[in-house]
Structure formats: C-alpha cells, structure tokens
Amino acid sequence: MHTRILILIVGLFYTCGLTFGYSQDTPKYRILASASMWADMAKNLAGDKAIVDVIVPIGGDPHLYEPTPGDAKKVSNADLILVNGLTFEGWINELIAGSGTDAKTVVITNEVQPIRSDIYKDATDPHAWMNAANGLLYIKAIHEAIIAHDPANVDYYKGLYEAYRDLIEGLDNYIKFAVKKVPEQQRVLITSHDAFKYYGQAYGLKLEAIQGISTESEAQTSDMIRVTDAITKYQVPAVFIESTINPKMLKQIAKDNGVKIGGQLYADSLGEEGSPGDTYIGMMTYNTDVIVNALSNANTTDIKFGDETTDSYLYLILGLVLLGIMGLVFLKLNK
Ligand SMILES: [Zn+2]
The missing domain is CATH 3.40.50.1980 (Nitrogenase molybdenum iron protein domain)
Incomplete structure (x- = not known):
C-alpha cells in the first residue's frame, strides 16, 4: 500500500515536472x-x-x-x-x-x-x-x-x-589582419554593385562598382567606362562577382581588360547551406580570404572560386599564431 502511494506521489511530481518543463520551453x-x-x-x-x-x-x-x-x-x-x-x-x-x-x-x-x-x-x-x-x-x-x-x-x-x-x-x-597582407597600392575592390563601402571604409580598400548602392537602376555604358578606367588607373589584378547579381557585365569587363575574376563574394545574401558563406561569420571570412588571395596574387594563374587551399593556409597561420599565444600564456603561468 505504501509503495503504491509512493509511486503515485512520484508520478505526480514527475507529471508536474513535465508540465512545468513543457510550459517553460514551448x-x-x-x-x-x-x-x-x-x-x-x-x-x-x-x-x-x-x-x-x-x-x-x-x-x-x-x-x-x-x-x-x-x-x-x-x-x-x-x-x-x-x-x-x-x-x-x-x-x-x-x-x-x-x-x-x-x-x-x-x-x-x-x-x-x-x-x-x-x-x-x-x-x-x-x-x-x-x-x-x-x-x-x-x-x-x-x-x-x-x-x-x-x-x-x-x-x-x-x-x-x-x-x-x-x-x-x-x-x-x-x-x-588579413587585408594588411595585400600590398597597399593593390587594395582596390571592384564589384558588381556598391555593397562594400562599409567594408572598404573599415578595412582600408578603395572601391569601384558597376551598379550603385541599390541594384534597382540598370548599369549604363558610362558605368562600364568608369570601372574600366579604375582597372587601368590602379592596375587591379582581379574583379569580383556577387552571389545575388548576374555576373555577365563584370565578366565582360574583366575579359576586355585582361583581368581575372577574383571570386564570387557574398554581400546581400548568405550562401547556400554547406557553402563557406552559409553564416554571417562564414560569409565575411570567406569574402576576405577571396579578396586577399586574388589581390595579393597578381601574377598567379586563374584563381578558382572558393580556393580551399588558400583558406586552409590562412586558417593554419591563424591556428599557429593562436598556439603561440597559448604557449606564451602557459609559460607565463608556470613561472
Ligand atoms: Zn546591395
């Protein structure tokens, strides 16, 4: 009899717990x-x-x-x-x-x-x-x-x-840290639309884009001339297409001027799930790696989109720096 009462009481508490938990989470x-x-x-x-x-x-x-x-x-x-x-x-x-x-x-x-x-x-x-x-x-x-x-x-x-x-x-x-690796005169970012002004201002890159800060107005011949002039003036090694914008015009400009497409950047949307740009931090890191890689390597062969070797290389350096710092802290603590 006592056991039954005990089971009932335990059961009651359990139900209360569930109800309480339920009301907290949902x-x-x-x-x-x-x-x-x-x-x-x-x-x-x-x-x-x-x-x-x-x-x-x-x-x-x-x-x-x-x-x-x-x-x-x-x-x-x-x-x-x-x-x-x-x-x-x-x-x-x-x-x-x-x-x-x-x-x-x-x-x-x-x-x-x-x-x-x-x-x-x-x-x-x-x-x-x-x-x-x-x-x-x-x-x-x-x-x-x-x-x-x-x-x-x-x-x-x-x-x-x-x-x-x-x-x-x-x-x-x-x-x-990463943008500083690009030679100063090569810190020029040419993109499809003007989505990188805040990026350029914060991290020290000059900017030029075919379309303005909105994609609503169509690009004109004058825009193409302006971008072509910038390519010549700064001798930029690469221009960058964007994941949300048709790359046709920028690809044509790149071809006409003999410069490379440095890669596809994420600006107004994250990348598909599983892509390196599928989170905010991922997209910003990926953009930076693509930009730094393309603008630093003026004389290398074609740069593939999302060059993973370069990404791994950058992460390796970052990892080594972090390990170094941890080592120093460890030594200091054990003094
Ligand atoms: Zn935009």
Whole structure:
C-alpha cells in the first residue's frame, strides 16, 4: 500500500515536472528576418527558444524582392520582425502594413553610423553589416529585442550573446589582419554593385562598382567606362562577382581588360547551406580570404572560386599564431 502511494506521489511530481518543463520551453515564439544575414544572427542569439524564418530566400536580391502571399502569412505569424532599414528593403513596410500583424518590428541599424549615398540626396547606403564592427551593433539590437520579448530567459540569452559577440570581435580583428597582407597600392575592390563601402571604409580598400548602392537602376555604358578606367588607373589584378547579381557585365569587363575574376563574394545574401558563406561569420571570412588571395596574387594563374587551399593556409597561420599565444600564456603561468 505504501509503495503504491509512493509511486503515485512520484508520478505526480514527475507529471508536474513535465508540465512545468513543457510550459517553460514551448510554445516557441517566431522571429522573422527580412534577409538571411540577420536570420543567422537571430538563430545564434535566440538559441532553441525561437523559430527563426527569413523572407528573401538565399541567393535572392533584397533590393528587388517582390513579396509573395506566403510572406504575408509569415509576417502575420511573426512575433518579432528584424529589418535592416537604411532603404534596404523598400517593399517591407507595405508588406507589414498589409498583413495586419501585431508583431514588433525592430530596425536593427539604429545605432549604426550610416554612409550617405554619393548620388542620391538623403539616401543612405544600407550595407552596414559588411563592417564586422557594425555586425556587433546588429547583434546588440537583436539581443535587446529578444530579451524585451522574453525577459524570463534573460540569462540564457546573455550567455549566447556574449559568446557570439566574442566571435564577431574576432572576425573584425581577423579581417583587419588579413587585408594588411595585400600590398597597399593593390587594395582596390571592384564589384558588381556598391555593397562594400562599409567594408572598404573599415578595412582600408578603395572601391569601384558597376551598379550603385541599390541594384534597382540598370548599369549604363558610362558605368562600364568608369570601372574600366579604375582597372587601368590602379592596375587591379582581379574583379569580383556577387552571389545575388548576374555576373555577365563584370565578366565582360574583366575579359576586355585582361583581368581575372577574383571570386564570387557574398554581400546581400548568405550562401547556400554547406557553402563557406552559409553564416554571417562564414560569409565575411570567406569574402576576405577571396579578396586577399586574388589581390595579393597578381601574377598567379586563374584563381578558382572558393580556393580551399588558400583558406586552409590562412586558417593554419591563424591556428599557429593562436598556439603561440597559448604557449606564451602557459609559460607565463608556470613561472
Ligand atoms: Zn546591395
């Protein structure tokens, strides 16, 4: 009899525990990101507490995106909507207004110092995430939005945020270190559209692009001449295509001027899952490796896209440096 009561009591506690656990972990809330870069950031910052979804699919161009009825449904089901702003997603306000959602919309660039457009008055360059130091401001904004939405789990989110912040600080240092390996006069980055201004400003590269800071306006003959002039003036060894933009025009310019395509860069979208650009940190690291490799090796043979040997080589050097530092710390501690 006592055993039965004991089993009943234990069973009751177990059920309570399950119920308690259940109510803590579910239902998950939904975070919707306009583009894949901040969807990845949100996954890193929300961990297993939220379902993260994205509007513009991988490889899509957020400047020109046309929302689908499926997107309206995603918006109306969302709890938090993460938006870049700075005139990046011109279509999103209408989408949000039309969906009747009561989700909180968070503009994640509010603390960013925007770069003004050279051409359009009052327009800003949206590509702020291309500077990893701005990436830190993006993740801070997302982290704050998450803890405001789910304050009960603040300690959990803080742990995730601090670990992720350390990684992005490391990324920023890595890019600074890597770009310095390119001879100074060769630090010129020619791309399909002007998505690298923040990158160039932060890490010390001159920039030229066929299209402006948005892909909305078609490239003109004058743009091709301007880029050709820059190739001649700076004697750049390579130009770079982008994963979201048709490479035809830049390939033609490269051919006409006898320069190489240095590789395919990620700017407005992450790469496909399994590619080296499938996370924000991955895309920034990969871009840097491709740029540094192509601009440093002016006289080598054709550079393949995503040259893994070079990537491994860079990681090896970085690994050795880290080992050296750890060795020094170890020696110091054992003195
Ligand atoms: Zn862009």
